[in-house]
Amino acid sequence: MTNVAPESVGVERDPQTIHAHLQLGALDEEFLRNALTMKVSASWAGDEVVVQVDITNDNTGHHIPTDSPLRHLILLIDATDADGNRLSQLSGPEIPGWGGVGEPDQGYFAGLPGSVYAKVLQELWTEVSPSGAYWNPTRVISDNRIAAFETASSTYIFASPVPGTTRVEVTLLFRRAFIQLMDQKGWDVPDIIMAQEVRVLD
DSSP: OOOSOGGGTOOOOOGGGOOOOOOOGGGOHHHHHTTOEEEEEEEEETTEEEEEEEEEOOSOSSOBSOSSTTOEEEEEEEEEOTTSOBOOEEESOBOOGGGOSSOGGGTOOTTSBEEEEOEEEEETTTOOSSBOOTTSOEEEEEEOOBOTTOEEEEEEEEEOOSOSOEEEEEEEEEESSOHHHHHHHTOOOOOEEEEEEEEEEO
């Protein structure tokens, strides 16, 4: 393109000097995925499996996630044996209750091994938390969003008493709103996979 407005007496220009102003933001999935880098390591430690996950906000100039306090990242750690049975978690963070109580394959992850990165608000009058109603009087309960050029690290340890292959799948999701609110409103907004890694230990 050499002229962005030929019908309005636009000026002919070198295409290399015409910059896009698309403001892609969180509407563009590829743009979202390029915002960060995830590194995963998994190893044996006796009869335990140790999983280390580092998420680096290396391609933005702001916290991830940003804008609406409804937005959050969900990191899921799924460690299974050779028969597909989930390994018992010995230590490490778990998804909080507001991650959704129910079937994991339906997006309800509460209690599963993993972490959530979010700015969690509580309404002062109703004490509802988490809340996205930032226009009401609120207070910040927690804020562990990943700052620009910072790395969020977490470690998970699983019991693996039976010798054999262990499969570790690590998935980072971008969720646009708390699942309880989406259920109440009838919103059908699928999670976006930001990053996914699989490690197999033999």
